Amino acid sequence: xxxELVFVCSRTINALRSGPLRELLDxxxxxxxxxxxxRATVRSHLSNLSHLNVYLAGRVEHQGRFLSAEDVGGFFxxxxxxxxxxxxxxxxxxxxxxxxxxxxxxxxxQNLFEPAALAPYQPLLDAYLEWMRDYQHAAPGTLGIRSxxxxxxxxxxxxxxxxxxxxxxxxxxxxxxxxxxxxxxGHAGRRSMQAALRTCFRFCVDKGYVQQxxxxxxxxxxxxxxxxxxxxxxxxxxxxxxxPSAPALxxxxxxxxxxx
Numbered sequence: 085x086x087x088e089l090v091f092v093c094s095r096t097i098n099a100l101r102s103g104p105l106r107e108l109l110d111x112x113x114x115x116x117x118x119x120x121x122x123r124a125t126v127r128s129h130l131s132n133l134s135h136l137n138v139y140l141a142g143r144v145e146h147q148g149r150f151l152s153a154e155d156v157g158g159f160f161x162x163x164x165x166x167x168x169x170x171x172x173x174x175x176x177x178x179x180x181x182x183x184x185x186x187x188x189x190x191x192x193x194q195n196l197f198e199p200a201a202l203a204p205y206q207p208l209l210d211a212y213l214e215w216m217r218d219y220q221h222a223a224p225g226t227l228g229i230r231s232x233x234x235x236x237x238x239x240x241x242x243x244x245x246x247x248x249x250x251x252x253x254x255x256x257x258x259x260x261x262x263x264x265x266x267x268x269x270g271h272a273g274r275r276s277m278q279a280a281l282r283t284c285f286r287f288c289v290d291k292g293y294v295q296q297x298x299x300x301x302x303x304x305x306x307x308x309x310x311x312x313x314x315x316x317x318x319x320x321x322x323x324x325x326x327x328p329s330a331p332a333l334x335x336x337x338x339x340x341x342x343x344x
């Protein structure tokens with residue numbers, strides 16, 4: 085079998101053959117070797133693909149021998165966040181992306197890859213990502229996160245996710261969307277959406293799609309750690325009297341010595 089020509093460790097071979105990609109990796113390994121890749125390079129590509137194999141094993145939706153663009157997009161979204169949290173470099177994420185892109189090229193030749201249907205908002209999203217890459221010099225991992233967050237925003241806009249439709253947005257609409265999104269998201273998710281929306285609206289101004297600075301409409305959610313003891317009640321009363329119904333204010337009381 086092809087994997088035995090590249091790997092010596094039986095545990096590594098068994099891991100590659102135990103996941104959802106088990107029926108594809110031997111053929112892919114043969115294809116790489118026949119294309120003239122060195123064994124060390126083939127080992128590197130297959131090792132990077134093991135991350136995708138693990139991700140797909142946890143997806144109930146993935147079935148059969150085919151790989152879809154949705155599978156790949158979901159992996160990049162999750163792995164970019166994981167790699168950043170683990171302290172991996174952007175270059176590591178880029179190498180994984182290169183390996184998976186080469187794998188999907190092979191699958192296309194074998195008619196084993198399902199491309200994504202072109203969404204109505206895709207031209208706007210592609211133009212934004214090109215602007216981020218060429219003018220903001222965003223790293224591949226950053227582009228993956230921005231793409232995921234902005235796609236959710238554009239899906240919410242529906243038919244209005246066009247350069248013309250962006251002109252109809254108001255500060256109130258942007259603020260309400262973000263606050264609704266934030267209710268079920270953690271701190272990292274909110275920060276990612278904030279950055280995606282703000283850079284998107286700056287892109288729209290730069291391209292002339294909108295005239296008003298909608299990036300200022302994206303709220304900043306602040307979290308305050310309050311003092312404990314008698315002073316806590318005073319601070320709480322002051323904050324609620326200043327902004328009793330402000331949706332962007334969260335107050336967290338941390339226990340200390342049994343008091344809140």
